Amino acid sequence: MTSLRTLGSSDLQVFPLSLGGNVFGWTADEEQSFAVLDAYAAAGGNFVDTADAYTAWIEGNQGGESETVIGKWLASRSNRSDIVVATKVGAHPDYKGLSAATIKGAAEQSLRRLGTGHIDLYYTHFDDETVPVEEIITVLDQLVKDGKVRHIAASNISPERLQASLDFSEREGLARYVALQPHYNLVSRATYEGPLQETAARAGLAAVPYFALASGFLTGKYRPGANVESARSAKAGEHLESERGRAVLAALDQVATERGAEIATVALAWLAARPTVAAPIASARTVEQLPALLAVAELELTEDELAVLTEASVTEASA
DSSP states (O other): OOOOEEOTTSSOEEOSSEEEOTTBTTTBOHHHHHHHHHHHHHTTOOEEEOOTTTTTTSTTOOSOHHHHHHHHHHHHHTOGGGOEEEEEEBEETTEESOOHHHHHHHHHHHHHHHTOSOEEEEEESSOOTTSOHHHHHHHHHHHHHTTSEEEEEEESOOHHHHHHHHHHHHHHTOOOEEEEEOBOBTTBOTTTTTHHHHHHHHHTOEEOOBSTTGGGGGGTOOOTTOOOOOTTHHHHHGGGGSHHHHHHHHHHHHHHHHHTOOHHHHHHHHHHTSTTBOOOEEOOSSGGGHHHHHGGGTOOOOHHHHHHHHHHTTTTOOO
16 A cells, blocks of 8 residues: 655645646546546545646636536545545636635635535645735635635745745744645756745645646657657657757666666656655546556655666756
8 A cells, every 4th residue: 555645734645646637628528537537546546636727728618627527526436535635726717816805716616616615735826926925825824714725835936925925824823835836847857946945845845746747758758750649749849859858868768677667657756756745746638647657656766766867857957
């Protein structure tokens, strides 16, 4: 049985891979999404990540489609108490930004779509610097006091605003961020390492990185001359153009071959071993894509293997 990890200073115990819900209602229809969620839960997975804005970027969608799929799944499986549900506020087309009224209204809509009385982990999706941190924290604290949210977290925030938020919570005795969702992976380290990671470490926050597989690049399926059918292939393919991207692929190939593991598993295992990281986020469109992601729970890389990957990923240092 995979051991769960404690999420920062919270009482949440989470599986070491968070299942990304960004594909639900997008590249995975409801039936596919249910199959992926079932397989994840059957393997011991309990940490599902979504946002109220998923999947507003698809023509004809309004946002909230992913939450709706997850809500239907939770209801049909009667397993709400087994699943740690994380969602985000601030980017839904009808609820943009982080004013108190926006957060309050958006939270009600998320609860409705998820068909639940509470959200386990509620992130500010993108910081809104037009709103004082005092206003944001105060309304989030009210949601916690009302029992609608168990714990709060932040994503896409500067170290300065993160620290100011933590200081205000501390000073006023209000709910405090327990986790941070940064953009972080083997080919994107400067998006987290440095002041943001140091702030998180000092405050005891757990990092739950998104783009953990760099839009699919770190699965190893993008190679020179290979044509990949994917909604995200252009983005992922860009990494092949860089010296660092090619160096990281070579290092992943080496470690994966030696360990008899999938390339994606090795990339996630490197991330899971980084300071502050509790659980990388990765999404699966099909059940077939899941085993390589789930295997991160069992793969512990040696110091030498971690060093090979870390060294390869600093080529063209921290771009």
